Amino acid sequence: MVAPSHQDPWAQVSEVVRLIHSGEARTRPELAENTRLGRNIITQRIQSALDLGLIRPSGEQRSRGGRGAEVYEFSGDQGRILAATIGTAELRVALTDLDLQIIESRRIEWDLMVSPQATCERVATEMEDLLRAHPEHAAWGVGIGVPTPVQPVTGRTIGPLIAGPHALEWATKLDIRTWFTQRMNSPVWTESISNLATLGAAAEPDSPSDLLYVRMGRGVSAGIISGGRLHRGADALAGEITHLTVDPSSTQICLCGRIGCLDTFASQWAVEAAAGRLLMSGDGGALESRAVTVADVVAAAEAGDPGCVDLILRAADATGRALASAVTWFNPRRVVVGGNALAMSHLFTGALTRTLNAQAPAGALQNLDLTQGSAERTEELRGAAALVTETLLSPSYLMEWGPGGFPIDVTKILDRYPLLV
Secondary structure, rough: OOOOOOOHHHHHHHHHHHHHHHHHOOHHHHHHHHOOOHHHHHHHHHHHHHHHOOOOEEEEEEEOOOOOOEEEEEOOOOOOEEEEOOOOOOEEEEEEEEOOEEEEEEEEOOOOOOOOHHHHHHHHHHHHHHHHHHHOOOOEEEEEEOOOEEEEOOEEEEOOOOOHHHOOHHHHOOOHHHHHHHHHHHOOEEHHHHHHHHHHHOOOOOOOOEEEEEOOOOOEEEEEOOOOOEEEEOOOOOOOOOOOEOOOOOOOOOOOOOOOOOHHHHHHHHHHHHHHHHHHHHHOOOOOOOOOOOHHHHHHHHHHOOHHHHHHHHHHHHHHHHHHHHHHOOOOOOEEEOOOOOOOHHHHHHHHEEEEEEEEHHHHHHEEEEEEEEOOOOOHHHHHHHHHHHOOOHHHHHHOOOOOOOOOOOOHHEEEEHOOO
């Protein structure tokens, strides 16, 4: 989609809404100063945003010494976004408002080895049920996260970087975006779950414009916010750090066929496999003789089991080494570590911090803020909503649906930009 000219009226409406939403400018004089548009033009653009229900008077006034100017605010409660993530062992579905506040969310245990059709049907059914439970506003769009990278133009998933479970491969054979567009009759966008988590972390009020999100899961992935924008890379593979070599002396063979990958130390499968070997050797300690999860290993380690402590420390050291490289070449202001139980473990994050401090140059660390993601992983669902909201309010899309007054004229978008779905 070609970006409209800054002189386009809807591009100017989009900028006015963005400035009000971010709080950078909330009165007519402030908006005129920030956009360099004349007073009459600003009045017209504010009126267009008011007509769309995107902004409203806050009831406040702000003065610079003379007559007080009316203050506007973003109308985040006037629309709804459907968000979902399709994980390897669970489905998560939520309904949010335009301010990314989660109204209701649901988690469903799910085996991704189930057919693609059944998986999509279950997600769509949950979405429809959420809309019935909250009928006040229609859904403006749908954001869906998948466990593999996504081609941003077509919305189609990209196959795993290496041979992996069949569950990670089916998504490349199904056009998820078109399937949900037709089923939900709403604009749909897809993205990798790690990138959605990154967008969610970047949506926090105090978020810096340069941020790195590390997601601990079946693999270890990362998302990059650079200059306030999601960086996907030339082939949409930016942040795929799970196969960085962190220990060339290792003898553990990775799924990619090499040795010493971060994946063999800190991925879910690696930690659980190592814990299984502890059980088989009789050194499982606090672990019970059953299918062991990462959460079990973390709990046993925090209870003082030496074998599990060693597994957590090895995973943290490997992650810290990979992160030291990323922090050095990217120089983010904040790093968020989220995902599974590893990311929530103080033992893990403490050891990771020690390795990072030892491996990365001091200049890259002196202003670095290292934080944990939320235990409920809400940033993933909020990121899905952010993807939809930011796209719909962008100049290119607002000029499409703004004249009609509502952003679900899917037919018009599909007919004019078929490659986008």
